[in-house]
Amino acid sequence: MTAGAIEFWYEFASTYSYPACMRISRLAEEAGVVIHWRPFLLGPLFHEQQGLNDSPFNVVPVKGEYMWRDLARICDQEGLPLNHPSQFPRNSLLAARVAIAGLDEGWTPSFSRAVYEANFVADQDISDPEVLAPLVAEAGGAPHAALAAAQSDAVKARLKDHVAQARERGVFGAPSFITADGELFWGNDRLEQALTWAVNHTTLEEFA
Amino acid sequence: MTAGAIEFWYEFASTYSYPACMRISRLAEEAGVVIHWRPFLLGPLFHEQQGLNDSPFNVVPVKGEYMWRDLARICDQEGLPLNHPSQFPRNSLLAARVAIAGLDEGWTPSFSRAVYEANFVADQDISDPEVLAPLVAEAGGAPHAALAAAQSDAVKARLKDHVAQARERGVFGAPSFITADGELFWGNDRLEQALTWAVNHTTLEEFA
Numbered sequence: 001m002t003a004g005a006i007e008f009w010y011e012f013a014s015t016y017s018y019p020a021c022m023r024i025s026r027l028a029e030e031a032g033v034v035i036h037w038r039p040f041l042l043g044p045l046f047h048e049q050q051g052l053n054d055s056p057f058n059v060v061p062v063k064g065e066y067m068w069r070d071l072a073r074i075c076d077q078e079g080l081p082l083n084h085p086s087q088f089p090r091n092s093l094l095a096a097r098v099a100i101a102g103l104d105e106g107w108t109p110s111f112s113r114a115v116y117e118a119n120f121v122a123d124q125d126i127s128d129p130e131v132l133a134p135l136v137a138e139a140g141g142a143p144h145a146a147l148a149a150a151q152s153d154a155v156k157a158r159l160k161d162h163v164a165q166a167r168e169r170g171v172f173g174a175p176s177f178i179t180a181d182g183e184l185f186w187g188n189d190r191l192e193q194a195l196t197w198a199v200n201h202t203t204l205e206e207f208a
Numbered sequence: 209m210t211a212g213a214i215e216f217w218y219e220f221a222s223t224y225s226y227p228a229c230m231r232i233s234r235l236a237e238e239a240g241v242v243i244h245w246r247p248f249l250l251g252p253l254f255h256e257q258q259g260l261n262d263s264p265f266n267v268v269p270v271k272g273e274y275m276w277r278d279l280a281r282i283c284d285q286e287g288l289p290l291n292h293p294s295q296f297p298r299n300s301l302l303a304a305r306v307a308i309a310g311l312d313e314g315w316t317p318s319f320s321r322a323v324y325e326a327n328f329v330a331d332q333d334i335s336d337p338e339v340l341a342p343l344v345a346e347a348g349g350a351p352h353a354a355l356a357a358a359q360s361d362a363v364k365a366r367l368k369d370h371v372a373q374a375r376e377r378g379v380f381g382a383p384s385f386i387t388a389d390g391e392l393f394w395g396n397d398r399l400e401q402a403l404t405w406a407v408n409h410t411t412l413e414e415f416a
Binding site: 049050060062063065066069070073170172183184185186189190193 | 268
């Protein structure tokens with residue numbers, strides 16, 4: 001990682017990843033911090049670490065009820081639209097693979113924001129290639145090539161590697177932010193703190 | 209509840225309740241918001257709602273590891289000392305009952321801050337009457353009477369009623385803040401938002 005950089009670990013099914021994804025580019029630019037986009041899947045970690053086969057917000061209804069209200073307040077405050085999805089959590093595997101496919105071409109940030117809007121505003125099925133194709137195009141990618149790449153061994157392996165990296169770094173939820181010196185921050189409400197940490201804790205080696 | 213008021217629901221074994229308890233009086237005074245102190249027990253709710261018999265931070269080690277680091281960063285930022293307790297979570301039943309006993313005499317806020325310092329700074333056993341007695345005295349209460357009252361049916365019933373009220377209000381963690389219009393905010397990191405809400409959402413009836 002370069003100086004003043006953070007890894008942004010996000011999951012397309014994750015509710016709090018939505019405001020984080022919509023805010024991070026603006027806030028990181030203001031702070032002069034580079035973002036490394038790290039789409040991953042939280043399901044395998046939830047299962048391994050907590051024995052969960054569903055969102056904790058479904059497993060514990062009182063937490064789920066609170067989360068939707070808390071998310072609505074956050075979105076209100078940020079001026080972000082929010083519509084409770086008719087399905088939660090949505091299968092995020094294909095969207096994550098497409099986001100991985102876009103990393104080297106640079107359209108992953110725009111595509112990621114569009115996927116969250118599809119899921120949490122337009123109430124669309126983000127596991128449907130026909131939903132994702134126009135989002136790739138709007139983000140500046142080639143939909144047919146991107147959807148083909150999403151099914152390639154290389155992209156599948158890269159997503160698996162993201163999940164493995166997240167596990168190694170102690171990630172257990174999304175969104176998570178990790179600074180160059182390895183500090184982990186969990187939750188949309190830790191984004192500002194993570195950026196401040198990234199600015200204040202860069203080392204000389206990172207400038208090399 | 210009066211105008212511009214919040215209920216502060218806290219549990220003496222809860223790590224994030226420590227910084228919240230140390231900050232709330234200053235921040236509420238600045239905001240002109242009245243605090244209703246609501247010591248309660250989280251254990252029964254954890255058990256009922258999540259099937260837990262231990263702290264989720266012990267049950268899921270990766271979350272526990274993160275929590276202690278996150279708490280250390282928060283305490284650093286707030287200038288609060290922190291020593292990882294040798295026992296976690298500590299039995300908070302007696303301390304909660306003593307805090308209830310102090311409500312009508314007004315020494316509960318000072319006593320509560322002292323209990324958190326005993327648990328999370330001095331690494332003392334807050335279930336020991338000999339640990340709590342001097343904390344009552346320093347807070348302005350009468351230790352012998354307070355410890356006797358803590359074992360009375362009236363105080364036991366009042367603590368049970370606090371737990372029942374917390375359950376009814378949708379509380380599932382600590383600290384929690386509830387405004388006069390029923391908005392629930394969970395976590396030390398929601399304290400400022402809860403106070404702002406309390407200021408902005410008082411109704412005419414509440415001024416009556």
